[in-house]
Amino acid sequence: MQIGSLPIPQTRELQALFDATKLATPAGAQSPAGAGKPAFDNFLERAISEVDGTMKAADTEKTKLFTGETNNLHQAMIAMQEASVAFSLMVEVRNKLVEGYQEIMRMQV
Amino acid sequence: MDFLSGIHATASALNAEKIRMDVVAQNIANAHTTRDTDGKAYQRKVVTFESLLGPESGVRVAEIGNDFTAGELVYNPQHPHADKDGMVQMPNVRLAMEMVDLLSASRAYEANLSVARNARQMAAKALAIGR
Numbered sequence: 455m456q457i458g459s460l461p462i463p464q465t466r467e468l469q470a471l472f473d474a475t476k477l478a479t480p481a482g483a484q485s486p487a488g489a490g491k492p493a494f495d496n497f498l499e500r501a502i503s504e505v506d507g508t509m510k511a512a513d514t515e516k517t518k519l520f521t522g523e524t525n526n527l528h529q530a531m532i533a534m535q536e537a538s539v540a541f542s543l544m545v546e547v548r549n550k551l552v553e554g555y556q557e558i559m560r561m562q563v
Numbered sequence: 564m565d566f567l568s569g570i571h572a573t574a575s576a577l578n579a580e581k582i583r584m585d586v587v588a589q590n591i592a593n594a595h596t597t598r599d600t601d602g603k604a605y606q607r608k609v610v611t612f613e614s615l616l617g618p619e620s621g622v623r624v625a626e627i628g629n630d631f632t633a634g635e636l637v638y639n640p641q642h643p644h645a646d647k648d649g650m651v652q653m654p655n656v657r658l659a660m661e662m663v664d665l666l667s668a669s670r671a672y673e674a675n676l677s678v679a680r681n682a683r684q685m686a687a688k689a690l691a692i693g694r
Contacts, residue, residue, distance in 0.1 A: 508566070528577040532570055532679060539566045539686045546690050 501547070505540040512537040567682040573675050575621030580672040582624050583610045587665045594656040597644045604634050605654040607661075630655055 512533040517523075519530045586608045596605035606629040613625040632655050640649030 526578060526581070528581075528676075528679075529574060532567075532574050535679070535683050536566050536570065539683065539690075542687070542690050543566070546693055550693060 502544060505544045508537040508540040567686055570679060570682050571619070572621035573678045573682070575615065575623060576675045577672060579612055579622045579624050580668050580675065583668045584665065584672070586610050586627055587661055587668060590656050591658065591661050593654060594658055596654055597642070597651055604652040605656065606630055607654065607656045
């Protein structure tokens, strides 16, 4: 990318930004976990499995209630609420991701 | 991850209030029981709570104890459980008091439910930041 060669004043800042990002990701860091930092996809995977965990917990509570193992209606409801909030959070994160992707796709080149 | 903060304490409180309600039901059901398992008149049960600290914060039922105050002595010679003077030892359950307990347990349950509802609403509002 030859941003620095363009004669527009703002591009100097862009170039600086570009250099900064190049510095932040060392050339050797091809693998996501290369720099010892948790990669974003790892983080995402963990978050999704956590959401899945809350949904499974809600499911067990529901099964326990229906099979008569417990009669704690509130426990099941709370577990379901928790799963619902976790799922909404996941959907919200996914919306943001897609929004960011579309923003980049709309970029004028 | 704790998506709904404080929800575990609320859940334990709901559990405790439910047990309290069960005990009140047991007391009302036995308001006229003149022969308990120990052969005496029924003694009303009282729930005591204790708080939990640390990561598992909240409340739990410490014990379900007996109220040892004496019940009414009623003259009723026809009663099978009457003594030689015709007196019957009635349980120490007073229905008015039990109703008050029932109401208080029900209101406490509602209060905890509204905590749960508010925790959910707060999470929903926080999720609406991005919109």
